[in-house]
Amino acid sequence: MLIEFSVSNFRSFRERQTLSMVATPRLRKRENVFDPELTGEKFPDLLKVAVIYGPNASGKSNLLKALSVVQEIANREPSTRDIALPVVPFRFDAELADQPSLFELHFIHSGMRYQFNLAVTSERIVGEKLLAFPKGRESLLYERQHTEQGETYGFGDQLKESLGEDILEVWKKLTPPKLLFIAQVVANSSEEFVQFRAPFDWITKSSRLMLTGMFSMSEAAQELAGNGDIHANSIASFLREVDVPISNIWIEKTETSETPTDAVKRMASMPITKNKTFLTHKTALGEADLAYEDESDGTKNLLGFWLPWSIKESATSSRRLLVVDELDSSLHPKIVAALIEKHINDPKLTQLIFTTHDTHLMDAKLLRRDQFWITERDMNGATQLRSIHDFEGRDNEDIEKRYYEGRYRGLPLITRGQ
Numbered sequence: 001m002l003i004e005f006s007v008s009n010f011r012s013f014r015e016r017q018t019l020s021m022v023a024t025p026r027l028r029k030r031e032n033v034f035d036p037e038l039t040g041e042k043f044p045d046l047l048k049v050a051v052i053y054g055p056n057a058s059g060k061s062n063l064l065k066a067l068s069v070v071q072e073i074a075n076r077e078p079s080t081r082d083i084a085l086p087v088v089p090f091r092f093d094a095e096l097a098d099q100p101s102l103f104e105l106h107f108i109h110s111g112m113r114y115q116f117n118l119a120v121t122s123e124r125i126v127g128e129k130l131l132a133f134p135k136g137r138e139s140l141l142y143e144r145q146h147t148e149q150g151e152t153y154g155f156g157d158q159l160k161e162s163l164g165e166d167i168l169e170v171w172k173k174l175t176p177p178k179l180l181f182i183a184q185v186v187a188n189s190s191e192e193f194v195q196f197r198a199p200f201d202w203i204t205k206s207s208r209l210m211l212t213g214m215f216s217m218s219e220a221a222q223e224l225a226g227n228g229d230i231h232a233n234s235i236a237s238f239l240r241e242v243d244v245p246i247s248n249i250w251i252e253k254t255e256t257s258e259t260p261t262d263a264v265k266r267m268a269s270m271p272i273t274k275n276k277t278f279l280t281h282k283t284a285l286g287e288a289d290l291a292y293e294d295e296s297d298g299t300k301n302l303l304g305f306w307l308p309w310s311i312k313e314s315a316t317s318s319r320r321l322l323v324v325d326e327l328d329s330s331l332h333p334k335i336v337a338a339l340i341e342k343h344i345n346d347p348k349l350t351q352l353i354f355t356t357h358d359t360h361l362m363d364a365k366l367l368r369r370d371q372f373w374i375t376e377r378d379m380n381g382a383t384q385l386r387s388i389h390d391f392e393g394r395d396n397e398d399i400e401k402r403y404y405e406g407r408y409r410g411l412p413l414i415t416r417g418q
Contacts, residue, residue, distance in 0.1 A: 003106035007066040010101040012059040014090045014382035021047045024370040039111035040135035052355045054375030054410045059383025060355040068209045081176045084122040092381045100126040109202040124177035144181045207321040214304030221307045222277045226251035238306045242335045248280035324354040333360035362400035374410035
């Protein structure tokens with residue numbers, strides 16, 4: 001579970017900004033929080049949902065991109081060692097141009113609390129540090145720091161005792177500048193080595209990040225629907241729950257003699273399969289099949305959204321955090337609210353973070369003050385991130401009205417012509 005995430009010197013982020021999933025005590029709507037169930041440690045409740053508002057170009061998407069960068073760097077293959085790392089420093093401060101982007105993750109996995117710090121430029125990993133908190137006490141697992149004199153490493157006593165200096169030296173030499181040390185350890189150690197594997201699994205696998213629209217997810221959902229009735233029925237059921245009257249989804253497979261791509265020219269004489277998706281709509285007058293191409297953008301987005309949503313809800317899934325940029329894209333506000341309510345009422349411990357311009361959620365009485373976040377650009381062009389709960393107000397106040405009154409800031413400044 002995510003506790004909090006901090007970022008600085010990355011894209012529109014200059015100073016350190018933090019998104020916290022720690023619930024504020026004594027607020028209502030207790031169904032919106034859960035006990036993280038840490039082993040040997042009492043910890044505050046965490047939020048199931050966080051929603052981020054703000055004007056265009058205020059940094060909402062950049063916050064989610066920062067989350068994705070950490071996961072992308074952790075998942076890099078050795079073959080990418082010569083490819084630049086995916087970070088861009090804050091552009092408007094010349095002093096930060098050559099400084100690393102900083103990321104900090106606090107999370108809980110398998111009953112243990114962890115903190116992972118990462119400092120990185122496009123050219124190399126400048127620093128990484130992993131802490132564990134057994135029974136609430138800070139314990140260093142490892143630390144790596146690049147300086148002008150070279151790289152230095154520090155290891156916790158438990159790690160040195162269980163592995164020995166020789167093995168640690170080998171792993172250090174195996175780690176190139178653009179790859180994480182923890183990734184090398186996990187790749188070259190046994191499955192039983194949980195000290196690194198457990199937190200690394202959370203960093204690399206816990207989140208499903210949807211930052212570029214639903215198109216690819218929609219294509220994947222259609223492919224799954226064509227593989228069997230179980231997925232097709234699940235998609236249809238999901239759509240019906242948000243008031244899209246679909247009774248069935250089915251795939252028509254046809255062979256064509258069209259020439260395949262250059263990559264498979266050797267198979268040019270073989271027929272290839274071309275699939276066409278149909279959705280069966282049920283009305284009072286009967287049923288009719290509509291091709292996927294004829295569906296609304298909202299229905300297409302929902303079809304794509306089904307896949308990460310179903311993965312998040314799966315009892316066997318390790319992906320417990322779903323992050324979506326512009327969840328409201330082509331969706332009616334009531335459908336968005338229905339998805340949020342469904343997530344809140346799900347007994348599985350999962351989290352949802354998303355950006356939106358749909359202020360109807362503020363008036364839907366579904367979320368608490370500490371679940372609303374606002375981004376805005378300051379006079380230096382830097383993103384400031386604040387929780388609505390940071391502003392003075394009552395638990396039951398009209399959040400949408402006060403937002404449009406500018407009480408929480410984060411509104412676009414529109415210049416009107418004379």
